[in-house]
Amino acid sequence: MIKTKKTTNLFCRNWLTLKLDVTLLCVLVFVNTENLTAATFHTKLSNMKLRCCLIVRQVRMSRDAAGVEGVHDVLTGQNEEDEDEEGKVTEDEEPxxxxxxxxxxxxxxxxxxxxxxxxxxxxxxxxxxxxxxxxxxxxxxxxxxxxxxxxxxxxxxxxxxxxxxxxxxxxxxxxxxxxxxxxxxxxxxPPQLSSQQEDIIQELLCGHRRTFDSAFSRISGFRPMDRVIFSESECSRSAAEPFNPLTDCPTNSCTTARKSATDPRTWLRACSLSSSSSSSSSSSSSLCGLFEKQETQEGEEVGKSSVFTALPHVMDLTTYMIQDIISFSKGLQDFRSLTIGDQISLLKGATFEIMQIRFNMVFNTKTSIWECGHVAYCIDDAVRAGFQQLLLEPLFKFHHTLRKLGLQEEEYVLIQAMSLFSPDRPGLQQRGVIDELQENLALTLQTWIDCKRTAPDKHLLFPRLIACLTEMRTMTEEYSKQVLQIQDIQPDDISPLIMEVVSKSPCSDL
Missing domain, CATH: 3.30.50.10 (Erythroid Transcription Factor GATA-1, subunit A)
Incomplete structure (x- = not known):
């Protein structure tokens, strides 16, 4: 394009010069009344040409101020409107x-x-x-x-x-x-998952599906749990009356007669009726009544034995979950490449967190219960296992927050692995290696969200997940503290595996 403009400008200049020479020659020939000689004629022609060139140069220097379009317009005094614009020589076209x-x-x-x-x-x-x-x-x-x-x-x-x-x-x-x-x-x-990231996700998915039974089929072999269930008349009444989260908790609205919950579906229906009308904003406040002292009809305080009625079953469930988490971790190649001491340190720190992430996959935000196959659990079960408000209230809020994010299975397994490979666990020797593993997992999670998510606020999902993982750190410390307190009161109900996980002293093997 630049060469074309340069050629056009050169042609226009040569054409104007030739036209000027012809014009001056015609003037001298037809107006030659003095019968000039050839030498004198050539001298006069050169002088006239020099004058015209000086005039043209002055016009070019002042044409921007005078608004003159071209040299041809100055010499002829005409402005040809229909002349082709590409044939004009302007400053902008000059290279x-x-x-x-x-x-x-x-x-x-x-x-x-x-x-x-x-x-x-x-x-x-x-x-x-x-x-x-x-x-x-x-x-x-x-x-x-x-x-x-x-x-x-x-x-x-x-x-x-x-x-x-x-x-x-x-x-x-x-x-x-x-x-x-x-x-x-x-x-x-557009971001795309690399082959290495896809392999990481597939390995985590295979390990998770192999070690997590969403139907909880082995629950039937656990020690039974005495529960307070609704009578049919109170179920109908609680469904018709408005729900008050401060007073209508499952513990307060139950019948005073206690009997074993032989039919889990009855308990599921009772929990659903008691909490179906509660909103998510009042879910955490509904715990308040659960921690008040329960009294019988005669006004006598319930003894210690009734507080831990759910403890044997909950401890069996916890032991079952810990065994699956250990199996999941040992199935990962990166985990097996670490030293035995680092493996134990990572498991001791991440077991409770991974357990809650897995429980969140079966949590129902509308009813505030955990639907574990044919058995359902509510927060009251944790209260009757001996756990206190300082742990259960933030834990309840955590499950509501995480479940409302609508995570996919791939995202669940990635945050489990990120929790497992945490380089800030105490007693680690290969912190640099573990930090690199967690960084790769975080990058894989971020890329997965960018590739698979289409919501306009998808850029907020990753920081929200990191915030949830951070929040669980404080709950892990409180959980270990409360388990040790329960063990002092009910030492026979807590398995050695749970004690190894929550104890701060190094253990030989998990």
Missing amino acids: RACGVCGDLAKGYHFNALTCEGCKGFFRRAIKRTTELRCLFLNKCIVTKSNRRACQACRFRKCQAIGMRREMVMSEQEVLERRIRIKKKKMRKI
Whole structure:
């Protein structure tokens, strides 16, 4: 395009010059009344041509202010409206020349209008340690054809036209700029899971499905749990009456007669009726009544034995979950590559967190119960196992928050693995390796969300998951503390495996 414009401009100039010569010649021939000789005729023609050139030059210098369109308009006094616009010669169409050598300039480089060759020369000259010297008294003329002859004069001319030394970037700055450009291009490209990330997800999914029984088919072999269930009349009444989270908790609205919950579906129906009308905002406040002292009809305080009625069953369920989590962890290749001491330290710190993440997959936010196959659990079961409000209230809120995010199975297994490979667990030796593993898992989770999620607020999901994992850290400490307190009161109901997990002393093997 630039070569075409240059050729057009040259043609227009030659055509105008030829037209001027012909016009002056005709004037002299037809108006030659003095019968001039050939030599005198040629002299007069040259003088007239020089005058016209001076006039044209003055017009060109002032045509922007005068608003004149072209030289032809000045000479003829006419403005041809129907003339082709591409045939006009304007300043914008003329190519810009390099201020150093006169070559075609493509833009401003280092604060001066230069060509690409002089731009690269100036950058190399700035980074050069040796001093440039001219052998011809620093008076060399730099042109496109001989610009490589004297580097000293070329560099001096670069500085003379305004090229600035401080605008040349260092190697470090160039590298950082390339990285920024690369990141910007990568942001424009739709994210895709790498083959390594897909392998990580598949390994986690296989291990999770192998070790997590969502139907909880082995629950029937656990020690039974005495529960307070609704009578049919009270179920109908609680369904018709409005729900008050501060007073109508399952413990307070139950019948006073206690009997074994032989039919789990009856308990599920009772829990559903008692909490179906509660909203998510009042779910955590519904725990308040569960921690008040329960009294019988005669006003006598219930003894210690009734507080731990659910403890044997809950401990069996916990032991069952811990065994599955250990099996899940040992099935991971990265976990097996760690030392035995680091494996134990990671499991001791992450077992409770992974257990709650797995329980969250069966949590129903509408009824606030955990639907474990044909058996359902509510927060009252944890109260009657001896756990206190300081743990259960944030735990209840955590399950509501995490479940409302609508996680997919892949996202659940990734946050389980992120919780497992936490480099800040006490007693670790290979912290650097574990930190790298967790970083890869976090990047895989972030890429998965970017690829698979389509909601406009998907960019908020990853930080919300990190916040949930952080919140569980404080609950893990409180859980261990309360289990040790329960063990002091009911030592026979807690299995050795649970004690090894919650104890702070190092254990031999899990």
